[in-house]
Amino acid sequence: MRPEIEKILPSEMNDDVMSIGNVNCPNSATKIVRIVHISDTHHAHNTLTPLRPLSGNIAILRSTSIDSPNQIIDETGADAFARSASARLQMQASESNDSSFHKGGTFLSSFRRSHSSSTSVPPGDVLIHSGDFAWNSKAPGLFRSENFEEIIQAMNDFFDRFPHKVKIFVAGNHEASLEGKKLLSVQERLTSAVYLYNSSYTYEGIHFYGAPYTPFRLTTNATGFQRHSRSIAAHWREIPSRTDVLITHTPPHGILDLATDFTARKVPKLSSAIHRLLPKGPCSTCGIIHPGRSHWGCRHLREEVLIRIKPKLHLFGHVHECNGITTKNGVTFSNAAYKLSKQHHVFDYYVS
Numbered sequence: 339m340r341p342e343i344e345k346i347l348p349s350e351m352n353d354d355v356m357s358i359g360n361v362n363c364p365n366s367a368t369k370i371v372r373i374v375h376i377s378d379t380h381h382a383h384n385t386l387t388p389l390r391p392l393s394g395n396i397a398i399l400r401s402t403s404i405d406s407p408n409q410i411i412d413e414t415g416a417d418a419f420a421r422s423a424s425a426r427l428q429m430q431a432s433e434s435n436d437s438s439f440h441k442g443g444t445f446l447s448s449f450r451r452s453h454s455s456s457t458s459v460p461p462g463d464v465l466i467h468s469g470d471f472a473w474n475s476k477a478p479g480l481f482r483s484e485n486f487e488e489i490i491q492a493m494n495d496f497f498d499r500f501p502h503k504v505k506i507f508v509a510g511n512h513e514a515s516l517e518g519k520k521l522l523s524v525q526e527r528l529t530s531a532v533y534l535y536n537s538s539y540t541y542e543g544i545h546f547y548g549a550p551y552t553p554f555r556l557t558t559n560a561t562g563f564q565r566h567s568r569s570i571a572a573h574w575r576e577i578p579s580r581t582d583v584l585i586t587h588t589p590p591h592g593i594l595d596l597a598t599d600f601t602a603r604k605v606p607k608l609s610s611a612i613h614r615l616l617p618k619g620p621c622s623t624c625g626i627i628h629p630g631r632s633h634w635g636c637r638h639l640r641e642e643v644l645i646r647i648k649p650k651l652h653l654f655g656h657v658h659e660c661n662g663i664t665t666k667n668g669v670t671f672s673n674a675a676y677k678l679s680k681q682h683h684v685f686d687y688y689v690s
Contacts, residue, residue, distance in 0.1 A: 356663060358650050358670050359582075359688035368690050371542050372462035373583070374502065375683045377655025378470040378510070378675035386459045386676070459682055464541060465502040467531075468655045468674065469510025469550060469587035470560075486515040490527045497530035504541050505531040508548035510587035510656060514562035516550075534585060536576060543689050547577055548585040552656060553636050563587070571638035577647055583687075584649040587656050588636050592623040594660040594673035595635030606630075631659075643669060651685060 360368065379386060459465065472489050497505045507528065509516045516524055521535045532539050534548025550563040551570050565573065577584065589595035601609045613629040620626060623633050634657050643652055644667050653672045661679035663672050672683045 355684045355686055356670065357686045357688060360690040361688050363690070364688060365690070368688055369542055371464060371544060371687045371689060373464045373466060373651070373685045373687055374459055374462040375466050375468065375653045375672050375674040375685070376459060376676055377468040377587075377653075377673070378658060378677045379467070380470055380472070380512070380677055386682075459500060460684060461501060462684065463503050465497070465500055465505045466546075466583075466585060466653055467497075467505075467507045468548075468585050468653050469508050470512040470655060470675075470677075471496070471507070471510075472512045472515070486519065487527075489513065489515050490524070493528055494530045504539075506534060506539065506546060506548065506585065507531045508534050508585045508587060509550040509563060511552045511558070511560045511562045511564055513550070514560070517562045536573065538578065538581070544687055545578070545580055545582045546585060547581040547583075549573055549577065550587050551636075552588040553634070555634070567638065570636060574636075574639050574642040577642060579647055581647055581649045582651070584643065584647060584652045586639065586652070586654045588639060589634070589654045589657055589660070589673055590640035590643050590652070590671070591635035591637040592633055592640065593635060593666065593671050594654075594662055594664060595633050595657050596624070596628060596631050596660055597634045597657045598659060599630050599632055601630070650687070 355372075376386065471493060493507065497507070516535075521533065521537060524535070525533045534546065536549050537547070539546045539548075551565050551573050552563060553570060554564045554566050599609065601612070609630045618627065618629060621628060621633070643649065648667070649669060651670050651672065653674065655673060655675040657673060658675045658677040658679075660673050661675050661681050663670065663683055665671070670685070672685075674681065674683045676682070
């Protein structure tokens with residue numbers, strides 16, 4: 339949270355930061371909370387971590403208060419991420435091939451030359467991951483999604499790297515290992531982030547709510563937290579009306595949710611041939627002709643968000659092809675699916 343209102347008025351802000359909340363009438367009592375949104379990282383986590391190469395003996399000092407961030411201390415006792423950008427660039431050039439190590443039971447990876455500063459997560463007050471941290475069990479060489487303890491350890495290692503005061507995680511359909519686990523059971527192990535599972539969290543007067551569900555799809559083996567229509571509608575009805583920032587894994591129907599169909603993705607030539615023989619007209623949802631693509635978002639969620647809840651900000655992922663931000667009926671929607679576009683989203687939330 340940053341109180342220096344005069345320094346970050348909307349007209350002076352970076353184009354990559356979007357202002358929400360009580361933007362038009364800031365005063366001396368106004369607080370600004372910077373929210374950073376990521377999603378669907380699927381274990382591509384090294385490109386998101388801070389740009390400081392780590393080497394030697396380091397330790398993580400975990401904060402006991404949300405008012406102060408975790409610290410990563412190097413062998414000299416200094417903040418491992420405090421050096422200037424120019425110093426970081428110099429160290430990149432001289433980096434060795436050994437890019438990872440263990441210290442105190444925590445796995446850390448150093449900066450690689452291929453990493454881009456445009457993809458690393460920027461600092462802020464609240465870091466939010468809206469699901470699909472893991473990958474599915476049939477992806478070779480990656481953590482298996484059914485291994486609960488491995489995934490929790492990987493999450494702790496990941497979130498511990500960031501200095502944000504609060505980190506929030508909501509599961510996605512690739513977190514099958516978390517389904518069936520009680521909220522308290524997961525939270526006791528996930529010590530580096532707040533786990534929201536049909537639950538709320540309040541920070542600086544902002545009410546966050548998270549729920550992990552996605553509509554059932556037959557053509558996927560990532561089936562965590564998938565629900566059929568009637569069941570998923572009941573979950574959305576449980577979301578409190580007084581929600582400022584809603585975090586789900588699925589998008590609402592018709593909003594940043596246009597995904598490539600299974601046939602078009604796996605057998606593109608066959609899909610193209612089918613559409614040539616049986617062409618479709620404009621989509622009833624968006625009015626666009628988009629062969630081989632369909633809307634994956636949830637219709638029930640759309641109704642709840644736009645009609646009843648009306649949060650200031652709705653964060654989600656799930657649909658990799660639609661990373662972006664849009665506003666509809668006064669609600670700002672953010673799809674930060676990282677898998678394809680490698681783009682995070684940053685918001686300044688003005689709280690009076």
